[in-house]
Amino acid sequence: MSQFLQAATKSDLKDGEKMLAEVDERLVILFQVGDDYFCIDDVCTHDGGTLSDGEHEGFEIACPRHGAKFDIRCGKALCMPATQGTVAHEVKVDGDSILVKINE
Numbered sequence: 028m029s030q031f032l033q034a035a036t037k038s039d040l041k042d043g044e045k046m047l048a049e050v051d052e053r054l055v056i057l058f059q060v061g062d063d064y065f066c067i068d069d070v071c072t073h074d075g076g077t078l079s080d081g082e083h084e085g086f087e088i089a090c091p092r093h094g095a096k097f098d099i100r101c102g103k104a105l106c107m108p109a110t111q112g113t114v115a116h117e118v119k120v121d122g123d124s125i126l127v128k129i130n131e
């Protein structure tokens with residue numbers, strides 16, 4: 028059963044930034060937008076590109092390989108060439124810790 032695990036601390040991120048993290052042997056990207064945190068897999072569903080190398084603005088990240096965009100809040104694919112969403116994970120903050128629950 029999946030549980031919340033520490034992925035980072037609040038001091039690791041600033042508003043508008045993202046970072047790569049490993050949670051339960053899975054590479055994920057953490058984002059901070061305002062006071063909110065989001066987490067998605069570091070995988071583009073088009074052809075496996077590493078989304079953490081892509082540009083992100085607001086609630087969108089673009090794959091650096093062929094330009095597919097994803098909503099960082101839910102993982103939804105927003106444009107071609109990706110047609111399937113990437114996996115989004117639940118995030119919560121406990122004190123200074125950013126915790127992630129891996130969504131299988």
Ligand code: FES
Nearest residue numbers: 071074076090093
């Ligand atoms: S691998 Fe991401 S758009 Fe092609």
